[in-house]
Amino acid sequence: MEIKAVRLSVIQMPLKQPFMTHLGTVAAREALIVEAEGKDGYVGYGEGVAFSSPWYTEETIKTSYHMIRDFLVPLLKNKGLGHPSEAFGLFKGIRRNHMAKSALETALWDLQAKRQGIPLSQLIGGTMEKIPSGVVVGHPDPTEAIRQIEGYLEAGYSRIKVKINPGNDVELVSEIRRRFPDLQLMADANSAYTLADASRLKALDEYGLLMIEQPLGHDDIVDHARLQAQLATPICLDESIVTFDDARKAIELGSCRVINIKAGRVGGLGEAKRIHDYCFAKGIPVWAGGMIEFGISRAHNIALASMQGFTIPGDISGSARYWEEDIIKPEVRVENGFIHVPDQPGIGYELNRKRLKEVTTFKEEYIF
Incomplete structure (x- = not known):
C-alpha cells in the first residue's frame, strides 16, 4: 500500500446528554480522526x-496521539505493508496501545476497500445487508431509565442495555422488566462486582436477561469462570478480551x-475478525460494542457487525443518539430497528468537512 500522507485531527464535541456509569460521567467526547491518503488519491478514515x-x-x-505520531506512522513509513491485514503484525513490536493501533489500521482497511471499489463490509467478509441496532441507557434512576427506554423503543431500537452496580441492580432491572416483560434486555456492570457478590448477580437470573456484561475485574477470566458456573444468565466479557488469546x-x-x-x-479490524472467526467456529455468539464514538468508528462497527457471527444486536446506534451533528454524511440512521450496511466503496460515508473543522482542536500531517 503506497501511502502519501497520514493526517491526525483531535476533535471534541459535547454529548446531547451525559453518559453515566459507576466509573464516572462523560459529558463531552474527544477522539482522534485519522486520514490515510494513498498516492493514488484515495483516502481512508479511522477513529481513535x-x-x-x-x-x-x-x-x-x-x-494514542503519541503512539501514532512517534511509533506507528514511522513504522508504516519505513517498512510499509501490502495489505491492511498485515498491520497488526507490523505493529506487534509495540506492546498493547490497541486503540492507537486500531485508529491507523482501520483507516488502512477503508483505504484498501476504496481502492478495490468494494464496501468495507465485503472486504472483511461481511454478508448482512442490514444489522439490528441496540442502545445503552446509562441513567441509574429507574423512572428516568424507563422514560429513556420508551423513547428508544419508539425510535426502533431492538435491544436495550442498562448499567448496573451493587447499589443499583435488582431494583433497576426488576422495574424495567415489570414495565417491559418482553424487552431484549441486558445489563453491563463495568467490573463493579467481586465473587462475594455472586448471590446478588444470581438474583438477576429470574429477569430473563440476554447477558450480564463484565461483572468482575476488567482483566479477569478465572473468577468469571467460577461465577458463570453459578449463573443461568450468560456472562459476556468485554474489557477482559484484549487479544485473540484472551478470547481463546x-x-x-x-x-x-x-x-x-x-x-x-x-x-483493529483484522484482530476483531480473527476473534469473530474463532467464536463462530466454537458456537459463541458475539456482538459489536460501542465506545460513544463518532461516525467514522460507528461506520467501521457497522461493517464489522455485518459478519455472520454477530447474532446479537450491538451497541451501534444512530448518530442522533449522541450528537447534534455528526462528522460524517449521511449520518447513521436507525430504521425500524435496523441500520443499513452501506454498499458504496469503503465505509460508505464521507467526512462532513464543515463539522469536522468546527470541532477540531488540533491537527497535524505526516508526509511519506
Whole structure:
C-alpha cells in the first residue's frame, strides 16, 4: 500500500446528554480522526476511540496521539505493508496501545476497500445487508431509565442495555422488566462486582436477561469462570478480551458464553475478525460494542457487525443518539430497528468537512 500522507485531527464535541456509569460521567467526547491518503488519491478514515482519561483502558487521547505520531506512522513509513491485514503484525513490536493501533489500521482497511471499489463490509467478509441496532441507557434512576427506554423503543431500537452496580441492580432491572416483560434486555456492570457478590448477580437470573456484561475485574477470566458456573444468565466479557488469546482462553475456561468485540479494544479490524472467526467456529455468539464514538468508528462497527457471527444486536446506534451533528454524511440512521450496511466503496460515508473543522482542536500531517 503506497501511502502519501497520514493526517491526525483531535476533535471534541459535547454529548446531547451525559453518559453515566459507576466509573464516572462523560459529558463531552474527544477522539482522534485519522486520514490515510494513498498516492493514488484515495483516502481512508479511522477513529481513535480512547477516552480523555484512562477509566476504560490505560489509553487516552494523548497517549494514542503519541503512539501514532512517534511509533506507528514511522513504522508504516519505513517498512510499509501490502495489505491492511498485515498491520497488526507490523505493529506487534509495540506492546498493547490497541486503540492507537486500531485508529491507523482501520483507516488502512477503508483505504484498501476504496481502492478495490468494494464496501468495507465485503472486504472483511461481511454478508448482512442490514444489522439490528441496540442502545445503552446509562441513567441509574429507574423512572428516568424507563422514560429513556420508551423513547428508544419508539425510535426502533431492538435491544436495550442498562448499567448496573451493587447499589443499583435488582431494583433497576426488576422495574424495567415489570414495565417491559418482553424487552431484549441486558445489563453491563463495568467490573463493579467481586465473587462475594455472586448471590446478588444470581438474583438477576429470574429477569430473563440476554447477558450480564463484565461483572468482575476488567482483566479477569478465572473468577468469571467460577461465577458463570453459578449463573443461568450468560456472562459476556468485554474489557477482559484484549487479544485473540484472551478470547481463546476465556472460552476454554468457560468464563463466558458471549463475547463483546470492539475493534478499538483489540487492535483493529483484522484482530476483531480473527476473534469473530474463532467464536463462530466454537458456537459463541458475539456482538459489536460501542465506545460513544463518532461516525467514522460507528461506520467501521457497522461493517464489522455485518459478519455472520454477530447474532446479537450491538451497541451501534444512530448518530442522533449522541450528537447534534455528526462528522460524517449521511449520518447513521436507525430504521425500524435496523441500520443499513452501506454498499458504496469503503465505509460508505464521507467526512462532513464543515463539522469536522468546527470541532477540531488540533491537527497535524505526516508526509511519506
